[in-house]
Amino acid sequence: MEEEIQSAYHEELQRLTETAAEIDRQLTILEGTPRYYGEDLTEQVLDNLREQRRQNLGVAAPEPYFGRMDFQEEGQLDPRPLYLGKVGIEDEQTGELLVIDWRAPVASMFYSFTGGDEPAAYESPEDGTIAGLIYLKRNLVIRKQILQRVVDAYTKGGDNLGVQDEFLLYRLTENKDNRLRDIVSTIQAEQDKIIRSARNAALVIQGVAGSGKTTVALHRLAYLLYQYRENVRAERMIIFAPNSMFLDYISGVLPELGVGGIQQTTFSDWALERLDQEVKLTDPADRLSEWFAIGDKRPALHDDVPGRYKGSTRFLALVDQFLDEYEKNFVPTEDYVAWDGTVLQAKQAQEWFDVDYQHYPLAKRRERIVGRVKRWLEMELDTVSDPNVRKKWKKDASAKMRTYLKKWPALSPFQLYRELYAHPELAEQIPAAVRERSLKLFKKKLVDLEDLAPLLHIRNRLWGIDGNDMFDHTVIDEAQDFSPYQVSVLKTQTRANSFSILGDLSQGIHAYQGVRDWQEFLSLFGADESAYFTLDRSYRSTMEIIHFANRILERSGENVTLARPVFRSGEEVTVTQVPPTERFAAIATAVRAMQTQGATTVAVIGRTEAACRDVQEQLLAAGLEASLIHAKQREYRGGLSVLPIYLCKGLEFDGVLLIDVDDIHYEDNMQDAKLLYVGCTRALHHLQVLVSGTPSPLLA
Numbered sequence: 258m259e260e261e262i263q264s265a266y267h268e269e270l271q272r273l274t275e276t277a278a279e280i281d282r283q284l285t286i287l288e289g290t291p292r293y294y295g296e297d298l299t300e301q302v303l304d305n306l307r308e309q310r311r312q313n314l315g316v317a318a319p320e321p322y323f324g325r326m327d328f329q330e331e332g333q334l335d336p337r338p339l340y341l342g343k344v345g346i347e348d349e350q351t352g353e354l355l356v357i358d359w360r361a362p363v364a365s366m367f368y369s370f371t372g373g374d375e376p377a378a379y380e381s382p383e384d385g386t387i388a389g390l391i392y393l394k395r396n397l398v399i400r401k402q403i404l405q406r407v408v409d410a411y412t413k414g415g416d417n418l419g420v421q422d423e424f425l426l427y428r429l430t431e432n433k434d435n436r437l438r439d440i441v442s443t444i445q446a447e448q449d450k451i452i453r454s455a456r457n458a459a460l461v462i463q464g465v466a467g468s469g470k471t472t473v474a475l476h477r478l479a480y481l482l483y484q485y486r487e488n489v490r491a492e493r494m495i496i497f498a499p500n501s502m503f504l505d506y507i508s509g510v511l512p513e514l515g516v517g518g519i520q521q522t523t524f525s526d527w528a529l530e531r532l533d534q535e536v537k538l539t540d541p542a543d544r545l546s547e548w549f550a551i552g553d554k555r556p557a558l559h560d561d562v563p564g565r566y567k568g569s570t571r572f573l574a575l576v577d578q579f580l581d582e583y584e585k586n587f588v589p590t591e592d593y594v595a596w597d598g599t600v601l602q603a604k605q606a607q608e609w610f611d612v613d614y615q616h617y618p619l620a621k622r623r624e625r626i627v628g629r630v631k632r633w634l635e636m637e638l639d640t641v642s643d644p645n646v647r648k649k650w651k652k653d654a655s656a657k658m659r660t661y662l663k664k665w666p667a668l669s670p671f672q673l674y675r676e677l678y679a680h681p682e683l684a685e686q687i688p689a690a691v692r693e694r695s696l697k698l699f700k701k702k703l704v705d706l707e708d709l710a711p712l713l714h715i716r717n718r719l720w721g722i723d724g725n726d727m728f729d730h731t732v733i734d735e736a737q738d739f740s741p742y743q744v745s746v747l748k749t750q751t752r753a754n755s756f757s758i759l760g761d762l763s764q765g766i767h768a769y770q771g772v773r774d775w776q777e778f779l780s781l782f783g784a785d786e787s788a789y790f791t792l793d794r795s796y797r798s799t800m801e802i803i804h805f806a807n808r809i810l811e812r813s814g815e816n817v818t819l820a821r822p823v824f825r826s827g828e829e830v831t832v833t834q835v836p837p838t839e840r841f842a843a844i845a846t847a848v849r850a851m852q853t854q855g856a857t858t859v860a861v862i863g864r865t866e867a868a869c870r871d872v873q874e875q876l877l878a879a880g881l882e883a884s885l886i887h888a889k890q891r892e893y894r895g896g897l898s899v900l901p902i903y904l905c906k907g908l909e910f911d912g913v914l915l916i917d918v919d920d921i922h923y924e925d926n927m928q929d930a931k932l933l934y935v936g937c938t939r940a941l942h943h944l945q946v947l948v949s950g951t952p953s954p955l956l957a
Contacts (some may be wrong), residue, residue, distance in 0.1 A: 258280070260364075262407070263694055264853045265395075265407050265409065266404070266407050268656060269325075269395075269397060269402050269404055269407050270819055272340075273321065273399065273402070273404050274347070274788070276321045276322070276340075276355050277318075277321060277402045278320050278358065279346070279348055279355060280314055280317055280321060280346060280742065281318070283349060284311065284314045284315070285312055287307055287310060287311040288311065289729060290307060290643070292304060292308070298517075299856070300373070302846065305617065305897070311328060312515060312517075313344040313345075313515055314344075314346070315345075315515070316343055316344050316514075316765065317342055317343065317344050317346055317356065318402070319399075319400065319401050319402060320342070320343070320355055320399045320400065320402075321340075321342055321346065321355075321399065321402070322340040322341055322342035322397065322449040323337055323341060323342060323343075323396065323397055323399070323441060323442035324340070324341040324354045324392075324394070324395065324396055324397060324442060325339065325340050325341070325393065325395040325397065326338075326339045326341065326366065326367045326393065326394050326395070326637065327339070327372075327391065327393035328363070328377070328389055328390070328391055329368065329389050329390045329391075329393040330387060330388075330389040331376075331387075331388050331389050331482065333389070333646070334947030335713075336390070336391075336392040336393070337358055338393075339363065339364075340356050340357065341356070341357050341358075341359050341364050341367055342356040342357070342359065342360075343439070343441055343513070343514055343515055344356070344358055344515050345357055345358035345361065349350065357444070358445075358483060359441050360479065360480045360483035360484065361483075362378065362379045362380055362381055362382065363379050363381075363387070363450065365380075365748065366378070366379050367394065368393065368444050368445070368446055368448075369449060369450075370391050370394060370411070370445050370451035370831070371402065371446065372411050372717040374390075374413070375389045376388045376389060376390060377389065377390070379774060381474065388883040390413070390415070391408065391411065392412070392413040393406065393411065393412055393413070394410045394411040395408065395409050395410065396408040396409075396424040396442065398427075398442075401649060406424075406427070408424040408427070409931070410424060410508065411755050416433065418918050419679060424442075425443050425445075425796075425823065426823070426825050428442065429796055429797075429823065429825055429941075430445050430825070430942075436507075436509040436510075437471065437472065437506055437507045437510055438472075438509065438510065438513065439472065439475075439476070439510050439513045440469060440472045440476065440513055441476070441514070442853050443796075443954045444476065444759060445469075445794070445796075447790075447792060447794070448469055448476075448792070450475045450790075451473050451477065451632075451790050451792075452473055452476050452480050453480060453484075454477075454788065455804070456484075456485055456488075456489065456729075456730060456753065456755045457753040457754065457755060457786075458536070458755070458756075458786055458787055458788050458796070459748075459752060459755070459758060459778075459779075459781075459782045459786060459787040459788070459927070460477075460756060460757050460758065460759075460788050460789075460790060461736075461758045461759075461775050461778055461779055461787065461788070461789050461790070462474070462757065462758065462759040462760075462789075462790045462791075462792060463760070463761065463762065463775060463789070463790070463791045463792070464759060464760070464761055464792035464793075464819060465761055465763065465792065465793050465794075465818055465819070465820035466761060466763070466764060466792075466795060466796050466797065466806070466820060466934070466935070466938035467795035467796055467797025467798055467799075467803075467820065467909070467938060468761075468792035468793070468794060468795055468796065468820070469792070469796055470734075470759040470760075470761075470792055471507060471734055471759065471907070472510060472755045473498075473759070473792070474496075474732045474734065474759050474931065475507065475510045475511055475514075475732075476510075476514065477732075477757055478494055478496075478511065478516065478730065478732065478757075479511065479514040479515075479516045481494075481729075481755075482516060483492075487539075490518075490729060491516060491517065491518035491519050491727040492518045492519070492520070493727070493728055493729040493730075494519045494520065494728060494729055494730045494731075494732075495519070495520040495521075495522065495527075495529070495728050495730075495731055495732070496519060496520065496521045496522070496732040496734065496753055497522065497523065497524050497731070497733045497734065497739075497747075498521065498522070498523060498734050498735070498907075499523070499734065499735040499906070499907060500523060500740060500888075500890075500904075501526075501890070501891035501892075501917060502886065502891060502892060502893050502904075503734070503735075503893075503907045503908075504521050504523070504583070504743060505891060505892045505893055506524070506907065507521075508667045508906060510695060514580050516642070524706075524743060525706055525709060525711065526601050527708060528709035528710075528712070528713055529709070531708075531713060531716065531726075532670060532671070532697075532712055532713070532716060533820070535669055535671050535702075536671050536702055536703065536704045536708075536712070537701075537702060537703055537704070538702070538703070538704060538705070538709075539698065539703050539705050539706075541706070541887040541888055541889075542866075542887070542889065544705070544706070545866075545888055545901075545903055545904075546865075546866070548767070548769050548930075549865070549901070549903045551864065551865070551921060551922060552921065555729060555928075556769075558768055558769055558928070561688040561691065562691075562769050563695075563705060563707055564689075564705070564706070564707045564740070564767075564769045565740075565768075565769060566687075566688055566691050566707075567691065567705075567707035567708060567710075567711065567740075568710065568739075568740025568741060568742045568743065568770055568771075568772055569740070569741060569742065570741050570742065570745065570781075572687075572711065572742065573710075573711075573714065573741075573742050573745055575677075575683060576677065576685065576694060576711050576714055576715065577688055577714075579676075579677045579680060579683050580619075580673075580715065580718050582683075583619075583673070583676075584619055587610070587619065587623075587665075587778070588607045588610045588665075589603060589606070589661070589664035589665065590603050591603060591661070591664065592656065593630065593657070593658065593661045595634055595637060595650070595653075595654040595658075596650045596653060599637050601630060601633055601652075605628060606630070609625075609626050609629060610622055610626060612625065613625075616803075617650075617721070618717075618718060618719060618720060618721035618939050619719050619722055620719040620720050621720065621721065622669070623665050625670035626665070627662060627665060628657065630661075630662070631658070631915065633721050634654055634655075634658065638650065638651055638654070643769055644789060651907070660810045665701065670712045670713075670715040670716040670719060671699075671702070671704075671794070673713055673715050673719070674708070674711060674712055675699050678692055678695055678696055680697070695708070704788070706770065707740065707742075707770060709743075710740065710742040710743045710745075710746045711742065713746045714746055715740070717746070717749060717750075718719075722749060722750055722865070726750060727750055727751070727752055728747075728750055728751045728752065728753075728755075729752055729755060730751070730756070730757070731747055731750075731751045731754040731755065731757070732757045732758070732759075733747070733756065733758045733759070734754075734759055734760070734762075734907070735759075735760050735764075735906065735907060736758045736760035736772075736778070737761060737762050737764065737765040737767075737771045737772055738760070738765070738767040738770060738771040739758075739761035739771060739772070739778075740770060741771070741772065741777050741778060741780075741781060744756075744758070744778050744781055745781055748781060748782075749772050752911075754782055754786045754787070755772070758778055759861055760810060761818075762774070762775070762815075762817060762818070762937075763810055763813075763815075763817040763818065763931060763934060764906055764931060764935050765931060765933070766903060766931050766932050766935060767926065768905065768928065775789065791818065792820050793818050793819070793820060794820070794821045794822075794823065795820035795821065795823070795938070796823055797909055797938065797941055798822065798937075798938060798940055798944075799822065799825050799826060799827030799828075799941075799942060800822040800823075800825060800826050800827070800936070801826065801827055801828065801829050801830055801944075802822075802827070802830060802937060802940050802944045803820050803821075803822035803938070804822070805830040805937060805944065806820070806937035806938050807819045807820060809930055809933050809934050809937065809955050810930060810931070810934040812925065812930050812935070812954075812955050812957075813927045813931055814896060814928035814930075815927060820938070827942055827943075828942075829947065830937075830944045830945070831944075831945045831946065832918075832945075832946040832948065832952070832956060833847075833945065833946070833947055833948065833950070834948045834949070834952065835947065835949055837949045837950070839949075840947070840949040841872070841875050841897045842888075843947055843949075844861060844872060844875075844876070844914065844916060844947065845879050845881065845915045847877065847945050847947065848861065848876070848881060848897060849881075851911070851912035851914070851945075852897075852912075853944050854882060854909035854912075854943065855911075856910075856912035856942065856943055857895070857896075857911050858895050858896065858897075858909075858911045858912075859896075859897045859898070859910060859911065859912045859913070859914070860897075860898045860899075860900060860905065860908070860910040860912070860913050860914070861876070861883070861897070861898070861899045861900075861904065861914045862899075862900060862901070862902050862905055862913060862915050862916065862936045862939070863899070863900075863901055863916050863917055864901065864902060864916075864917050864922040864923070865901055866887060866888070866901045868901075868916075869885060869886075869899045869900055869901050870885060870899075872916070873899040876897070876899065881897060882896065882897060883896075883897045883898065883899050884896065884897065884898050884899070885898075885899050885900070886898050886899070886900035886904055886905075886920065887904070888903075888904065889901075893908065897910065898910070902915075902932050902935065902936045903932065904934060905935060905939050906935050908939055909939055909940075909941055910939055910940060910941065911938065911941050911942050911943065912940060912941075912943035912945075913937070913938075913939050913940035913943070913944050913945070914945050914947060915936050915937065915944070915946045915947065916945075916947045916949075917948075917950075918933065918946050918947065918948050918950065918952065918953050918956065919948050919949065919950035919951055919953055920950065920951045920952065920953050920954060921950060922953070923953035923955050924953070924954070925953075925954040925955060928956060929953075930955055933953070933955055
């Protein structure tokens with residue numbers, strides 16, 4: 258066996274040496290070729306192709322490939338070794354494909370094949386189903402062109418017992434830094450199915466904590482750009498993340514895959530830009546401190562709280578009703594009398610509005626009709642022969658026109674939205690508390706997050722949607738915190754309903770604005786326009802951590818999907834109770850212990866931002882370099898972090914210390930159970946719970 262391992266290693270070392278040399282040779286030539294900045298279109302195309310090749314080779318150079326699959330196609334005498342990498346590489350001298358792009362159809366077998374003697378197959382766009390036998394599936398770890406590991410996940414005729422997961426477990430036990438990384442070498446079959454799904458459907462993905470749903474969505478973007486390169490463009494794709502810090506955390510994945518140019522933003526930043534900064538957003542920290550207050554200070558949660566009501570489809574229907582009525586009564590009922598005997602009748606203006614310009618959005622219809630009224634006046638003035646009379650009538654008619662055109666108001670989305678709240682009948686359908694809060698904010702030109710979708714809806718009804726504003730694919734991460742109204746607005750701007758909507762209802766801690774059932778999103782699409790996937794296997798945390806977190810989640814009282822851990826065992830979760838006077842000393846001791854055990858990223862997770870600020874100051878005073886993560890933060894720095902539990906969603910750390918897990922900070926209710934579950938599932942290898950009072954009933 259040892260001889261076979263050594264033989265495989267030397268074989269792969271020789272192959273790597275040859276492939277790396279060819280990549281370096283091509284890179285040297287391309288980097289020595291000057292860029293073309295002239296006007297010749299042919300030369301521009303050639304220059305773009307060279308630049309794309311240079312970028313691909315730059316991605317491939319340090320890690321040319323990660324897997325090998327020996328495949329014998331039906332009708333062929335011998336199996337052929339296929340090497341898979343992040344990008345495809347061709348030997349320019351022989352035309353041989355040295356590395357196959359992981360997104361290529363044939364590469365799908367590397368992810369879907371799990372062993373056995375049955376034939377494997379893939380779908381070729383040109384030749385249909387291609388079947389054959391797989392003789393070898395090999396995982397390779399290459400870093401900076403150095404071969405570090407060779408693992409045969411399958412060999413035809415071998416025992417193959419437990420080898421399939423050995424490489425996965427090796428990758429999972431690696432420590433993390435301050436960036437999310439790609440998973441091309443460890444994509445699992447259920448993840449690959451989502452990644453390679455057709456683009457013309459809205460995928461809703463329920464994924465437990467650590468199931469890789471974010472990385473799956475990012476790899477799906479890379480796949481769509483490869484598979485549908487003639488129909489989709491990177492600059493017409495967009496990712497909506499929960500906050501700027503999360504965007505920073507995931508920022509390395511797409512460049513690692515050789516993909517650039519995709520828009521990455523938050524819904525609020527994107528919406529405010531489209532609204533030309535007409536309004537300002539209330540401070541998100543105020544909302545968080547309100548809804549994550551402790552005990553009785555927390556508002557009651559019901560369907561008529563502002564976030565849930567304004568994010569609902571019933572409010573969308575009310576806004577549509579208001580806009581329909583506004584449009585119906587838009588044309589003034591008065592005639593425009595330029596001078597005695599010269600009249601533009603109201604019915605003529607109505608006909609222009611209803612017939613000539615019926616396909617234009619409202620604001621553009623107004624523009625066209627205003628222009629037509631002015632041209633009508635010019636033509637009438639041309640019939641007046643006496644120049645003195647024409648001058649006098651023009652002056653009088655222009656003054657009357659200004660009065661007339663004021664009856665065709667040029668409203669902005671915010672002005673029109675305010676009118677809804679003053680409507681004598683429709684405003685009564687808005688819950689009183691919601692209406693009262695909104696009117697108070699509107700006086701300062703302030704809006705809440707949940708107002709942005711209605712404002713965009715109104716903007717699109719007023720001005721329409723330009724083709725340049727349409728998306729080829731839209732990703733919504735942490736979608737359980739999105740509203741149906743937000744998704745509905747994005748649906749109007751996304752071609753072919755091409756969505757990746759991913760989240761975890763078990764982590765729905767922002768229930769005051771999010772959804773409780775994925776059907777709230779699926780119902781926005783037709784049955785043949787959407788698909789639902791579940792990822793219930795967690796690859797992040799050890800079995801001990803997952804089982805501990807699941808027990809807490811089960812106390813939430815909701816019918817939720819529990820995570821299934823991979824078979825990766827670690828140390829037991831510890832729950833330590835200390836007197837309040839020893840609380841900080843215990844925190845510092847636990848942090849140092851995790852760092853001593855090799856944890857590169859450690860998080861101390863508290864209940865409130867105020868408590869976390871105090872802990873960070875004490876850690877700094879003790880000589881521990883700790884960063885405080887707050888609601889307005891735009892960058893995740895790694896290392897030792899202190900953060901409130903409601904901001905940790907989406908992040909992961911080698912070690913986590915949950916502090917103040919007592920009956921005051923975490924009561925026996927659904928919201929606190931989900932909060933604590935989110936905190937627990939941030940940990941990859943180490944999880945400790947610190948109690949300095951009566952333990953939370955959720956720990957029972």
